Amino acid sequence: xxxxxxxxxxxxxxxxxxxxxxxxxxxxxxxxxxxxxxxxxxxxxxxxxxxxxxxxxxxxxxxxxxxxxxxxxxxxxxxxxxxxxxxxxxxxxxxxxxxxxxxxxxxxxxxxxxxxxxxxxxxxxxxxxxxxxxxxxxxxxxxxxxxxxxxxxxxxxxxxxxxxxxxxxxxxxxxxxxxxxxxxxxxxxxxxxxxxxxxxxxxxxxxxxxxxxxxxxxxxxxxxxxxxxxxxxxxxx
Numbered sequence: 580x581x582x583x584x585x586x587x588x589x590x591x592x593x594x595x596x597x598x599x600x601x602x603x604x605x606x607x608x609x610x611x612x613x614x615x616x617x618x619x620x621x622x623x624x625x626x627x628x629x630x631x632x633x634x635x636x637x638x639x640x641x642x643x644x645x646x647x648x649x650x651x652x653x654x655x656x657x658x659x660x661x662x663x664x665x666x667x668x669x670x671x672x673x674x675x676x677x678x679x680x681x682x683x684x685x686x687x688x689x690x691x692x693x694x695x696x697x698x699x700x701x702x703x704x705x706x707x708x709x710x711x712x713x714x715x716x717x718x719x720x721x722x723x724x725x726x727x728x729x730x731x732x733x734x735x736x737x738x739x740x741x742x743x744x745x746x747x748x749x750x751x752x753x754x755x756x757x758x759x760x761x762x763x764x765x766x767x768x769x770x771x772x773x774x775x776x777x778x779x780x781x782x783x784x785x786x787x788x789x790x791x792x793x794x795x796x797x798x799x800x801x802x803x804x805x806x807x808x809x810x811x812x813x814x815x816x
Contacts, residue, residue, distance in 0.1 A: 626666070629662065668741060
């Protein structure tokens, strides 16, 4: 482990904390202002925005900890799970499933737009810039496919677990999120990085380690909005 790694880790977790607080804060503010009818659309937009950002952050490595590497997309993805947990606990399993489906459709739309932009014939003046641009967007497109597949599987299961488990907010999130995040990693990494990144198992271990370490932040983000939750209703749906 290098000194740069030691310095980058606190910065990384500091960024994660800010993202979590921002994601939870917008929901807290909407509830605090009494705009209950806006909680669902604002929460859904919050969730979809974080997922979309994750696609473009996934290829950026934020830190090296010994042999482990930490992709930056883990931060926004994990924060998105806290928003999905909130929506499921507040509105029930059916709404949680629909939010995941709509997000999948919109992430597919991002992929389609990327594909069309890459293959659109450039003006002659810009032809020399086409290759680097296509390389950047092409990586993101592959990551988009991996992201769509992984989060449909993992977050559908997260919605199921968090709505079926009994007990309070922290217990539900604490049990469901590690399972969902493990599934996401096992699906996402091979699709996104197989044949591109060496030692792919090491990247999987890295993602799992960081995601598990972020679970307390996910629990905190949901707990901060506990007054807005009617999670007992979700158990019946």
